[in-house]
Amino acid sequence: MNVTREILHYMLQDAAALWPDRIAVEEPGMGTITYRDLEQLSGQLCQHLLVKGVRRGDRVGLYLEKSIDAIASIFGVLRAGAAYVPVDPAAPFARNEGILKSCGVAAVVAQQPHAKALSDSWASEQRPHIVALEKTGGGDSLRAALENEQVNASAAESDPAVAPNDTAYILHTSGSTGRPKGVVLSHQNAAVFVNWCRETFQPTPEDRLSSYAPLHFDLSILDVFLSISSAATLVLIDSKTAKAPKALAAVIPQQRISIWYSTPTALMLLMQADLRQYDCSFLRIVLYAGEVFPLGPLRELRKLLPGVTFYNLYGPTETNVCTFYRLPDQISELKESVPIGEPCPYARTKVVDEDGQTVAAGEMGELLVAGGSVMHGYWAGAESRADPFALDSAGERWYRTGDFVREDADGNYRFLGRRDRMVKKHGYRVELDEIEACLHRHPAIKEVAVVGVDNSVAGMQITAFVASPGALSIIELKRFCVENLPAYMVPDFFRFHAVLPKTSTSKIDYTSLKATLQNEAAA
Amino acid sequence: MEDIKSTIKDYILKEFLPGEKPDNLTESTPLVTGGILDSIATLKLVSFLEERYGIRVEPHEADVDNLNTLNDIERYVQSKLPNA
Numbered sequence: 001m002n003v004t005r006e007i008l009h010y011m012l013q014d015a016a017a018l019w020p021d022r023i024a025v026e027e028p029g030m031g032t033i034t035y036r037d038l039e040q041l042s043g044q045l046c047q048h049l050l051v052k053g054v055r056r057g058d059r060v061g062l063y064l065e066k067s068i069d070a071i072a073s074i075f076g077v078l079r080a081g082a083a084y085v086p087v088d089p090a091a092p093f094a095r096n097e098g099i100l101k102s103c104g105v106a107a108v109v110a111q112q113p114h115a116k117a118l119s120d121s122w123a124s125e126q127r128p129h130i131v132a133l134e135k136t137g138g139g140d141s142l143r144a145a146l147e148n149e150q151v152n153a154s155a156a157e158s159d160p161a162v163a164p165n166d167t168a169y170i171l172h173t174s175g176s177t178g179r180p181k182g183v184v185l186s187h188q189n190a191a192v193f194v195n196w197c198r199e200t201f202q203p204t205p206e207d208r209l210s211s212y213a214p215l216h217f218d219l220s221i222l223d224v225f226l227s228i229s230s231a232a233t234l235v236l237i238d239s240k241t242a243k244a245p246k247a248l249a250a251v252i253p254q255q256r257i258s259i260w261y262s263t264p265t266a267l268m269l270l271m272q273a274d275l276r277q278y279d280c281s282f283l284r285i286v287l288y289a290g291e292v293f294p295l296g297p298l299r300e301l302r303k304l305l306p307g308v309t310f311y312n313l314y315g316p317t318e319t320n321v322c323t324f325y326r327l328p329d330q331i332s333e334l335k336e337s338v339p340i341g342e343p344c345p346y347a348r349t350k351v352v353d354e355d356g357q358t359v360a361a362g363e364m365g366e367l368l369v370a371g372g373s374v375m376h377g378y379w380a381g382a383e384s385r386a387d388p389f390a391l392d393s394a395g396e397r398w399y400r401t402g403d404f405v406r407e408d409a410d411g412n413y414r415f416l417g418r419r420d421r422m423v424k425k426h427g428y429r430v431e432l433d434e435i436e437a438c439l440h441r442h443p444a445i446k447e448v449a450v451v452g453v454d455n456s457v458a459g460m461q462i463t464a465f466v467a468s469p470g471a472l473s474i475i476e477l478k479r480f481c482v483e484n485l486p487a488y489m490v491p492d493f494f495r496f497h498a499v500l501p502k503t504s505t506s507k508i509d510y511t512s513l514k515a516t517l518q519n520e521a522a523a
Numbered sequence: 524m525e526d527i528k529s530t531i532k533d534y535i536l537k538e539f540l541p542g543e544k545p546d547n548l549t550e551s552t553p554l555v556t557g558g559i560l561d562s563i564a565t566l567k568l569v570s571f572l573e574e575r576y577g578i579r580v581e582p583h584e585a586d587v588d589n590l591n592t593l594n595d596i597e598r599y600v601q602s603k604l605p606n607a
Contacts, residue, residue, distance in 0.1 A: 240586065243562040473544070475559065481558055487558060494542060
């Protein structure tokens, strides 16, 4: 396993050649799959897709619960030279349908009842090929679906050549225009990050990695590809277990997890179970990313897991992880917050002021990132308001993270806040403007302003201020939101006004609305 | 009997629907599928039920089958009480 690969599915091929009988993926309660069988099953899907007309550079949707079927599908799509487009099976169908249509997918691997609904949603002449799975779990449904529609063996094609710059996957994040934004990432974008992880965390085939994040979330890239490239075992955590503290804590001893990666929200959920009751002695590394880990709970978690090395990873979906910080053994050394750390070796970073001029160390500015892990761009038709890149005089593209940071004397960056109106809730990125765009479609709403306030006790809480001519029911508004948005984007609270307060320039006065909430919280 | 339902109704109105007219929250209003209880809110409700009624909610039980409406929750809580 000493070969460094720039093509993601070659990582599986290498592991299958060296360790065919080791367990590649374990899906608790549903089964396991060896490296040999995972390579074979993904190869079958690849052949199937090729025969059905999928070509290098195409997109293939994945509408699947996290499962062995889904992991095999990821590799099958990559091997066919296509990019996988994972959607959240728990999100509203219309949102997922919109994502798949805007990506112009050539095929979709979907479980029922979504496969049927997708099939009905396209006119027959435009319909992509749909691989329909009765359910997911253990890989059997994917196998069955492929056998039902067995492709002619004589039509078998050789795998297409794939280049490091080819798109490997498109992840959708909340977009400020009210439509999800597709972040287009190449094999190389992910591979430089995954290969750095291998050098830094040194996983071996004995390791067992948690797969906590859903597959449409960027944290899953580390889970899946670090585990597979190390011939380790990936342990899938289903969406139900992921939300239940005790069941989640029990996964660690039952599955002998040695490397854990999740958001701080998930780790704080774990702490709701009494972790001392669970044998966590196999655990050697805890990685977290996606949001700021409040220092109090982090200190407590360190105490509960002595001997475990903690890393804070930082990076928007657009850049993959681009800075890292290894926590000191004595967390009491940390005063205000945990730094986001120093740049990963494949990333270049700088901190600039509003005019794009580099600021002096110690001064606050926006973090810009360039280098091998940075996306090529957003999927066409989903551009953001502003250009996400800044060009320097040498013509290099720097991704503007929108995050304000400061470089400390020890060379570590410290996160200070967001430039725009994006907040993090339960580890998910939420564009407040997307919630507003949704509520604006409600026929009875005249004005709406959505505000996020981070409360040290309750975490991020989203409030929608609404002006409407008649009385509205909060229950009805929440139902309206959940039909159009993922559950984590439904506002926690609604407030009603005759008209919303305005600034002198006749814009909605967000500052005063936010101050109202903050004053109430402080009272 | 009515007592369980109204206690839980008051709790949900106070915690997750402040400002809502109590009459709008009926016995059959969908809570989980209606966007009122997300995963974190569900956890809070479960803690409340465990504390208030001295019951133990197994992780696999904290789902839409048992918690989607006030009727469901009342039925579930009653099934967990010792004299059920």
